[in-house]
Amino acid sequence: MKRLLLxxxxxxxxxxxxxxxxxxxxxxxxxxxGDIGDSWCERARECFPSxxxxxxxxxxxxxxxxxxxxxxxxxxxxxxxxxxxxxxxxGFGDLTCPEVKAGDLPxxxxxx
Numbered sequence: 001m002k003r004l005l006l007x008x009x010x011x012x013x014x015x016x017x018x019x020x021x022x023x024x025x026x027x028x029x030x031x032x033x034g035d036i037g038d039s040w041c042e043r044a045r046e047c048f049p050s051x052x053x054x055x056x057x058x059x060x061x062x063x064x065x066x067x068x069x070x071x072x073x074x075x076x077x078x079x080x081x082x083x084x085x086x087x088x089x090x091g092f093g094d095l096t097c098p099e100v101k102a103g104d105l106p107x108x109x110x111x112x
Contacts, residue, residue, distance in 0.1 A: 024082060024085075025077075025079070025080045025081065025082055025084070025085040026077045026085070027076065027077060028073065028074055028075060028076060028077055029066075029067045029072050029073055029074075029075045029076075029077050030063065030067055030068075030072075030073030030074060031077070032077050033062065033063045033066035033067045033068075033073065034059065034063055035089060036062070036066075036088070036089070036105075036109065037058070037059040037062030037063050037066065038055070038059050039089050039092040040058075040062065040092060040100075040105070041055055041058035041059050041062060042055065042092070043092045043093070043095055043100055044058065044100050045058070047097035047100045047101070048097070048100075048101075084108070084111075087108035088106060088108045088109040090106075090108075091105075091106025091107060091108045091109060092106055094106060
């Protein structure tokens with residue numbers, strides 16, 4: 001999970017100069033953390049149904065480590081295109097379970 005959070009913080013550092021999911025890119029770092037956390041946690045629960053916390057608990061923990069502890073959730077995120085954002089979120093479906101266990105993020109998220 002530490003590797004995931006570090007990767008996410010790198011992504012959000014780049015975003016910190018845009019929230020909500022779907023075709024609408026995030027407007028705040030908190031929205032980006034929430035959307036990425038929801039997607040990652042959903043994939044983790046698919047890979048490890050008996051070992052993963054609830055979707056809500058997982059996503060809340062993700063946001064806490066991503067921006068809440070630093071008080072940066074309300075910061076504006078960098079403006080990105082909807083297609084670019086959707087590729088990041090859609091990439092979670094392509095992560096293998098070993099990649100999820102390692103805390104990896106989809107490649108499109110790393111290019112944000």
